[in-house]
Amino acid sequence: MAEVEATATAGRPRLYSYWRSSCSHRARIALNLKGVDYEYKAVNLLKGEQSDPEFLKLNPMKFVPALVDDDAVIGDSYAIALYLEDKYPDPPLLPQDPKKKALNHQIANIVSSGIQPLHNLSVLRFIEQKVGAGESVSWTQQQIERGFTAIENLIQQKGCGGKYATGDEIQLADVFLAPQIYAAIERTKIDMSNYPTLARLHALYMAHPAFQAALPAKQPDAPSCT
Amino acid sequence: MAAVKPILYSAWISSCSFRVRIALNLKGVDYEYRAVTRTDPDYEKINPIKYVPAFVDGDFVVSDSLAIILYLEDKYPQHPLLPQDLKKKAINLQIANIVCSSIQPLQCYAVIGLVDGKLSSNESLQIVRHYIDKGFRAIEKLLEGCDSKYATGDEIQLADVFLAPQIHAGMTRFQIDMSNYPLLERFYKAYMEISAVQDAVPEKQPDAPSPWI
Numbered sequence: 435m436a437e438v439e440a441t442a443t444a445g446r447p448r449l450y451s452y453w454r455s456s457c458s459h460r461a462r463i464a465l466n467l468k469g470v471d472y473e474y475k476a477v478n479l480l481k482g483e484q485s486d487p488e489f490l491k492l493n494p495m496k497f498v499p500a501l502v503d504d505d506a507v508i509g510d511s512y513a514i515a516l517y518l519e520d521k522y523p524d525p526p527l528l529p530q531d532p533k534k535k536a537l538n539h540q541i542a543n544i545v546s547s548g549i550q551p552l553h554n555l556s557v558l559r560f561i562e563q564k565v566g567a568g569e570s571v572s573w574t575q576q577q578i579e580r581g582f583t584a585i586e587n588l589i590q591q592k593g594c595g596g597k598y599a600t601g602d603e604i605q606l607a608d609v610f611l612a613p614q615i616y617a618a619i620e621r622t623k624i625d626m627s628n629y630p631t632l633a634r635l636h637a638l639y640m641a642h643p644a645f646q647a648a649l650p651a652k653q654p655d656a657p658s659c660t
Numbered sequence: 661m662a663a664v665k666p667i668l669y670s671a672w673i674s675s676c677s678f679r680v681r682i683a684l685n686l687k688g689v690d691y692e693y694r695a696v697t698r699t700d701p702d703y704e705k706i707n708p709i710k711y712v713p714a715f716v717d718g719d720f721v722v723s724d725s726l727a728i729i730l731y732l733e734d735k736y737p738q739h740p741l742l743p744q745d746l747k748k749k750a751i752n753l754q755i756a757n758i759v760c761s762s763i764q765p766l767q768c769y770a771v772i773g774l775v776d777g778k779l780s781s782n783e784s785l786q787i788v789r790h791y792i793d794k795g796f797r798a799i800e801k802l803l804e805g806c807d808s809k810y811a812t813g814d815e816i817q818l819a820d821v822f823l824a825p826q827i828h829a830g831m832t833r834f835q836i837d838m839s840n841y842p843l844l845e846r847f848y849k850a851y852m853e854i855s856a857v858q859d860a861v862p863e864k865q866p867d868a869p870s871p872w873i
Contacts, residue, residue, distance in 0.1 A: 494801035495758060495794070506747045509802075512726075512761075513753035520746050532734040533720050539727035544709060547724070547761045552769060560787075584709035591708065 447503040448473040450492065453653035455479065456550055457511040458499040459613035462648035464515045467604060468522040476655035479555055512546055515609060527606045537592055537600050541585055541607035545614045549581035575622035582618070585611070586629045599635055604642070612639040616649070667692045667716040669706055669723075672865035675764060676725040677713040678825035681860035683729045686816060687736040695867035726760055729821065741818045748812050755799055755811060755819035759826045763795040767829070785834065792830050796841045799823070803843050809850055811843075816854065824851040828861065 449465065449472050451458035465472050477483045477498050484496040493500045493509030500509040501517070508514050519527050528535050551557070553574040561573045594600050599607040615636045618624045626633040639645040650656055668684065668691050670677035684691055696703050696712050707714045707723040714723035715731070722731050733741055742749050770787035773779035779787070803811060811819040827848045830836035838845040851857045862868055 494798035495762060496798075497762075506750060508750045508754060510754040510757045510761075512757045513750045516753055517746055517750045520749070532731055533722075535734065536720075536722040536727050536731040539730050540722055540724045543724040543726050543760070546757070547726075547765055548709060548711070551761045551765045557766070564783075581709070587708035 445504075446471055446473050447501055448475055450475045450477050450489065450498055450500040450502070451653065451655075452477050452479045452498045453650045453656040455498050456613035456617045457497065457546075459616070459648055459650065460511045460609055461499040461501065461514045462653075463609050463612060463645055464518050464527065466644035466647050467525065467527065467609070468518050470518065470522055474654050476653075478655065512542065515542075515606060519606075525603070527604070527609060529601065529603075529605065534600055537588075537594075538606040541588065541599060542610040544581050544585055544588075545610040548584070549577055549614060552577040571622055575618075575624055578614070578618045578622060578624060579628075581614075582624075582629045582632055586631055589631050598638065599631075604644075608635070608639065611635060612645055612648075615639070620650075664718060665690055665692045666718075667694055669694050669696045669703065669712055669714040669716070670865065670867075671696055671698075671712045672862045672868040674712045674862075675767075675825035675829045676711065676760070678828070678860055678862060679725045679760075679821050680713045680715065680728050680732075681865075682821050682824060682857055683732050683741065685856035685859055686739045686741070686821075687732060688738065689732070689736055693866055695865075726756060729818070739815075741816075741821060743813065743817065751802065752812055752818040755802065756822040758795050758799055759822040763791050763826055766791040767834075788834050789836065792826070792834060792836055793840075795826075796830070796836070796844055800841050800843055806843055810847055816851070816856075820847065820851060823847060824857055827851075 447465075447470065449458070449461055451462065451474060453476070477489060479498065483489060484498065489500075490496065492502065492507055495509060497509060499511055499514060500507065501514045503517075503521070506517070508517055515527065528538060553570075558570040558574065561570050562568075589599060596602040598604050599611055611632065612635075615632055616639075619626065619636070626636070646652070666689065668677070668680060670681065670693060672695070704710055706716070706721060709723070711723065713725060713728060714721060715728045717735070722728050729741065742752060767788045770779060770784045774781055774784035808814050810816050811823060823844065827838070827844055831838060831848075838848070858864070
């Protein structure tokens with residue numbers, strides 16, 4: 435297991451994050467929902483800081499986010515979310531009911547395995563190289579549209595009828611959906627009227643303090659607009 | 661009333677389906693195997709994103725291998741796949757996610773790209789090998805110094821359930837040089853000694869092509 439030289443300050447967990455990374459965004463939401471005070475450590479992906487030897491020791495995949503909590507080092511947003519769920523059980527992000535729980539995992543996985551990995555920075559660089567400069571936006575939009583269609587159908591099929599994705603409380607599915615919907619709107623020309631449930635959820639997330647504080651533009655490493 | 665057997669919608673070669681087959685076998689769950697192909701028109705009703713596997717338990721349907729396996733973990737607590745210890749649990753989830761988010765989806769994209777004629781066979785293989793090698797290098801690093809029988813202990817756990825199919829695919833379909841990954845190579849040999857894994861391999865599934873064709 436990789437050794438961590440400097441442990442996080444005085445018991446606070448430390449989150450390695452990039453302001454614009456939607457995976458980091460998920461972890462920030464989860465930490466905020468759980469009311470965890472954490473230290474933010476920026477990793478500038480555009481400058482290649484994910485390849486710095488110190489960061490490589492934390493996450494050999496060179497991905498953000500990574501969470502350091504005492505001697506636990508976790509370099510994956512899904513693993514981070516479930517770690518926080520165990521360590522800070524209130525408020526819970528997963529329902530007790532195994533079927534509702536499974537629906538949350540299914541939605542989270544459509545995002546984390548079916549959509550985001552196909553439009554992360556390294557894949558986009560490959561697409562630009564292979565298909566042509568400027569193709570990455572339409573590529574990203576295609577991947578998102580495919581996944582959003584599936585999630586919209588799934589939520590309607592399951593007929594949860596609650597305020598949020600799977601019920602009246604914010605749950606794991608919401609933690610994963612919010613950054614993906616935000617990125618879709620911000621980076622592509624997606625027509626959200628095709629996804630009425632997701633559009634409604636987006637408005638709710640944008641009005642919730644825990645989600646607002648996690649937004650890319652609010653992070654310490656977000657470029658300031660002049 | 662006799663309990664209805666759960667149904668697994670699966671494709672023989674799908675490494676995501678392979679993961680769930682291993683988990684079902686480890687937990688001793690008797691299930692009905694229903695083979696699905698990519699062009700099955702009715703499958704969309706079972707799983708809107710049209711991927712395999714999907715698991716049907718009475719009137720409940722769940723798809724996505726990690727969601728299915730975590731559901732099995734709740735419903736069939738025998739042979740638990742996640743340890744109690746939070747750090748060990750996290751490393752299991754991290755390794756599972758490296759496979760299911762950072763390797764397999766890109767492998768799938770490259771394979772489908774080849775089948776659909778968008779990528780040449782060289783390009784397809786190059787992409788697959790790039791992502792498998794990146795993931796395997798990272799996992800090998802994460803588990804550096806591991807001296808247990810399997811990835812995170814002496815029992816098969818979630819990380820192993822995800823690793824076995826990915827290593828199998830790497831070796832049998834994509835010519836990955838496993839000598840670069842001594843830990844993974846060692847684990848794979850150990851996995852293949854277990855009947856739960858052997859019975860789940862692609863070649864043994866009802867929809868696998870017959871060897872004499």
